[in-house]
Amino acid sequence: xxxIVLTSFAGPDALELVDVPDPTPGEAEExxxxxxxxxxxxxLSVTRGAxxxxxxxxxxxxxxxxxxxxxxxxxxxxxxxxxxxxxGIGTFAxxxxxxxxxxxxxxxxxxxxxxSALPVSGLAARLLVETAGVSEGDLVLVxxxxxxxxxxxxxxxVERGARVIAAVRESEADEARRLGAAAxxxxxxxxVAVRGEWQDGVDACLDTVGLGSDALVCVRDGGAFVTSVxxxxxxxxxxxxxxxxxxxxxxxxxxxxxxxxxxxxLTVRVAETLPxxxxxxxxxxxxxGGLRGKIVLTP
Numbered sequence: 001x002x003x004i005v006l007t008s009f010a011g012p013d014a015l016e017l018v019d020v021p022d023p024t025p026g027e028a029e030e031x032x033x034x035x036x037x038x039x040x041x042x043x044l045s046v047t048r049g050a051x052x053x054x055x056x057x058x059x060x061x062x063x064x065x066x067x068x069x070x071x072x073x074x075x076x077x078x079x080x081x082x083x084x085x086x087x088g089i090g091t092f093a094x095x096x097x098x099x100x101x102x103x104x105x106x107x108x109x110x111x112x113x114x115x116s117a118l119p120v121s122g123l124a125a126r127l128l129v130e131t132a133g134v135s136e137g138d139l140v141l142v143x144x145x146x147x148x149x150x151x152x153x154x155x156x157x158v159e160r161g162a163r164v165i166a167a168v169r170e171s172e173a174d175e176a177r178r179l180g181a182a183a184x185x186x187x188x189x190x191x192v193a194v195r196g197e198w199q200d201g202v203d204a205c206l207d208t209v210g211l212g213s214d215a216l217v218c219v220r221d222g223g224a225f226v227t228s229v230x231x232x233x234x235x236x237x238x239x240x241x242x243x244x245x246x247x248x249x250x251x252x253x254x255x256x257x258x259x260x261x262x263x264x265x266l267t268v269r270v271a272e273t274l275p276x277x278x279x280x281x282x283x284x285x286x287x288x289g290g291l292r293g294k295i296v297l298t299p
Contacts, residue, residue, distance in 0.1 A: 002299065003093035004279050005061035009049030012283040017276055020063065023097035030100045032078060034070040036116035036273070037091040038294040039286050040148065042066065046085060047283075056085035063090030065297075069106055069115035070096075077106035079258060081119035083248055092276070094299045104254035109262030117148070117268050117294035122257040123247040124208075124228050125152030129160065131245055132204040132224040136161030141194065141202040141218050143187065144209035146172035148269070148294055149228055151179045153206045155266055165194065165202060167215070175292060179267065187211070194218040207232065216242060269293030 001022050008014045025031050043064060045051065052058045068091035069079040080102045082089045089096055106115045128149070134140055140157045144150035145166030154164045158180040165183045166176035173184045185193035191214070194202065201220035210229030219225050222239035230244045260266040271293035274282050282295045 001094040025097040035112040065091035079115040102249040107262035121148035127245040138203040150208040
């Protein structure tokens with residue numbers, strides 16, 4: 001079968017589309033024919049060895065990819081993600097053998113492309129909202145609210161009855177509002193804008209781009225601060241205990257998010273769909289940034 005593999009930690013230039021042995025399911029595993037697999041910022045980090053020091057695979061070649069949607073041997077439509085590179089399984093392949101426990105059903109109201117764009121970003125956003133304890137009436141600052149994780153976090157926070165302030169670049173303001181933000185501030189002038197309008201600060205900050213202490217100053221004393229960027233956790237201050245999250249495979253949570261998306265309660269954005277053969281174009285676009293949704297690869 002064909003797969004997109006990394007041959008060294010030299011960045012995207014070290015990626016190749018090659019033939020690899022077909023996977024063989026082990027105990028409690030299933031074979032999934034991949035129909036779509038999406039790219040995220042973490043896919044760039046993997047190519048440069050960002051996860052090797054944390055116990056990730058350093059063997060080559062290694063199949064890339066985290067998110068996927070596809071079909072099992074018995075015809076079930078499924079979606080999910082793998083803890084690549086720790087599981088030693090990448091999803092940019094025509095077939096994958098994965099634990100049955102990580103597979104969530106793909107609802108009929110969600111196509112395979114949309115399904116592949118949901119798992120990691122949706123799970124990360126869900127963890128941010130839950131860890132921060134966002135509740136009805138809260139004022140919540142979401143950094144990177146026009147991105148995939150930030151966009152999902154905004155929608156989930158609004159669903160809980162919170163009022164979202166989006167911290168984004170000026171060019172992303174309309175997109176952030178479309179995803180539920182009640183107010184928008186420029187990331188470059190965030191503290192002045194937030195404290196100028198809400199002097200006590202926000203109840204919680206969901207930091208999806210790693211602004212760290214620059215965003216913490218916007219949080220009220222005793223409020224909540226959670227980031228999806230582990231390297232950007234600021235020091236404790238003013239009764240705030242900053243934390244971080246890391247999305248891992250969770251079939252039940254993925255199924256819940258997929259059901260919301262299929263019902264129209266959660267917007268899943270896809271910027272472009274490209275065949276495996278154009279993976280270099282996909283990585284180039286990802287590195288360039290400014291995308292309004294995920295890039296999805298199809299075998």
